Amino acid sequence: MNGLLVRWIVLTAAILFAAYVVTGIEVGGFFSAFFAAAMLGILNAFFRPILIVLTLPINILTFGLFTFVINALMLKMASGVIPGFYVHGFWSAVFGR
Numbered sequence: 001m002n003g004l005l006v007r008w009i010v011l012t013a014a015i016l017f018a019a020y021v022v023t024g025i026e027v028g029g030f031f032s033a034f035f036a037a038a039m040l041g042i043l044n045a046f047f048r049p050i051l052i053v054l055t056l057p058i059n060i061l062t063f064g065l066f067t068f069v070i071n072a073l074m075l076k077m078a079s080g081v082i083p084g085f086y087v088h089g090f091w092s093a094v095f096g097r
Helices: 003-022 031-054 056-061 068-080 092-097
Strands: 025-026 085-087
Touching: 003 031, 025 031, 025 092, 031 056, 031 068, 031 085, 031 092, 056 068, 068 085, 068 092, 085 092
Parallel strands: none
Antiparallel strands: 025 085
């Protein structure tokens, strides 16, 4: 349980850092980043493995680079659910992940 909390805090810090570095990512505050980290954790735990398996042929053809697209998609989905956390555009999501 303690490791889960540490990962959650580290992901929150990474989201805040990405919002500071990447121009297309905006975070309303610490709690928006905190809940966005929780949503990303849930999406990565449940949907990412399914998407990796479904897109395996594309991933093999691109030598694994399609994984960046999947990660960007997870970030965009999290920004659609959490108020105060916005990702503007596909490339901002790719560079933010």
